[in-house]
Amino acid sequence: MIHSLRKSLIEAFSSNDAHERAQALRLKPLIIFGPQSSLGLMHLKKLLSKGANFILAVDDFCQDKEIQGIPVCNSRKFLKIAPSMRDVVALDFSQTPYTQALYKQLAIEANIPMRDLLEVLAAYDAPSVYEPVPIYRERTRARADDWLKLSEMLAxxxxxATLYSILLQRLEYNRNWLKEIMIGGRDEYFGQSSDSNTFTMGKKEHFVDAGAHRGTVISKLLGVTGWEYASIHAFEPDRGNFTALQHLSPFPLERFFVHNCAVSNKQETLRFSETGTMGSHVSDxxxxxxxxxxxxxxVEQATFIKMDVEGFETKAIEGAATLIATQRPRLAIASYHYAPDLLDIVAKLQSIAPDYHLYLRHHFGYFYDTILYATPRNDWQPLSHAE
Incomplete structure (x- = not known):
């Protein structure tokens, strides 16, 4: 699989066919499968505002007659009216394996071509995470040689396979590339059992959470370890999220330190987009x-650092250079918000701890969540003093 993926990737770097196919969707009437998925809710309104010509939404669970002004029908009715439709294209916005397989078969039965939602996002310059999808693609293509060099550095x-697949998704505008490598959210940052696909947690971790949100990952840590830990430092600049973080537990947590600030490579004050969600971020x-x-x-001690700071990870790592070099913690770092993030994060980390072993895993069927796992060990186990 590795060799065929690499070959496909090299071909995709030199081709612009996917982008041209996507642009052709601007001329087509569109049918949306799965309009109430999280990706549908995220993108549909903006696509309509940009002029996307959705003529029908297919959803077996929607009780409304319209979604965003688009007529809605169920699968059975769709199959009845499909023969009268001409020159239409169906777009899959769904996320689960079952619904994706269902809509694929539905399109076959209706004899209507189906394309992935990433193609229509590209056609209308919709955002990937923060960058428009075509820009995300072009910035990826521009560093083709660097991506191939990175593959040789992985453990x-x-x-x-994960690297090649996430890059092919960007270049080909097709989420199907993720199907063989995506491991889901259960093991994101660390697993919930000893046979996880990512880090196993010890019960003496000095845990640092940069971008702690409302304590989402810390709650997982407490559950996995049975509330056993050495210390926790949580950093969250969003005021609403920080308030929730302060009330994470119904009783006081010992050695639990919460910081209402962002992390960077220096002490400074920055403008910030405060949304009360996981997407709050530094922004001019x-x-x-x-x-x-x-x-x-x-932070004085760290055995594990988790970072998800919405594209600010490279600066945050630079600001933790001494901590990483001396304490040698394991790291789990979000690496997808902007096209070159993963390359920049690895370069910065290599300048600090060149002997770290680097692993890559992807946890969602979209541009996120790609996580870089870095450890001074050559396995997924805790540091000896954090077990």
Whole structure:
């Protein structure tokens, strides 16, 4: 599988066929499969505002007659009216293996071509995460040689297959490339059992969560370890999220330190887009300002650092250079918000800890969540003093 994926990737780097196919969708009447999926809810309204010509939505569970002004019908009715439709294209916005297989078969039965939602996102310059999909693709293509070099730095074949597949998704506008490598959210950052596909947690972890949201990952940590840990430092600049984080537990948590600030490579104040969601992020267009700190100035001990700071990871790692070099913690770092993030994060980490073993896993059927796992060990186990 590795060799065929690499060959496909090299071909995709030199081809613009996928982008041209996507642009042709601007001329077509469109049918949306799965309009109430999270990706449908995220993108449909914006696509309509950009002029996408959706003429029908197919959903077996919707009780409304319309969604965003688009007529809705169930699968059975769709099959009855499909023969009267001409020159239409169906788009799959669904996410689960069952619904994706269902809609694929539905399109076959209706004799209507089906394409992936990423193609219509590209056609109308909709965002991937923060960058428009075509820009995300072009910035990926521009560093083709660097991606191939990165593949040789990864610690196992699963990491290489993951890298090739996520890049092919970007270049080909097709989520199907992820099917063989996606491992789901259960093991994201760390697993919930000893046979997980990512890190196993010890019961003496000095855990640092940069981008703690409302304690989502910390709650998982407490559940996995049975509330056993050495210390927890949680950093969250969004005020609403921080308030929820402070009330994570109904009783006081010992050695639990919460910080209402962002993390960076220096102490500074930056503008911040505060949304009360996981997507709050540093932005020049932000409506508030937040203080930033270096992890090196704030945390004394770390055996595990989790980072998801919406594209600010490289600066956050730079601000933790001493902590990483001296404490040698395991790292789980979100690496997908902007096209070159993974390359930049690896380059920065290599300058600090060149002997770390690098693994890559992907946890969702979309541009996110690609996580870089870095460890001074050559396995998924805790550091000896954190077991």
């Amino acid at each position: 196992d074949d699963m990491s290489r 267009a932000g409506g508030v300002t937040v203080p930033c700190v270096k992890l090196d100035d704030t």
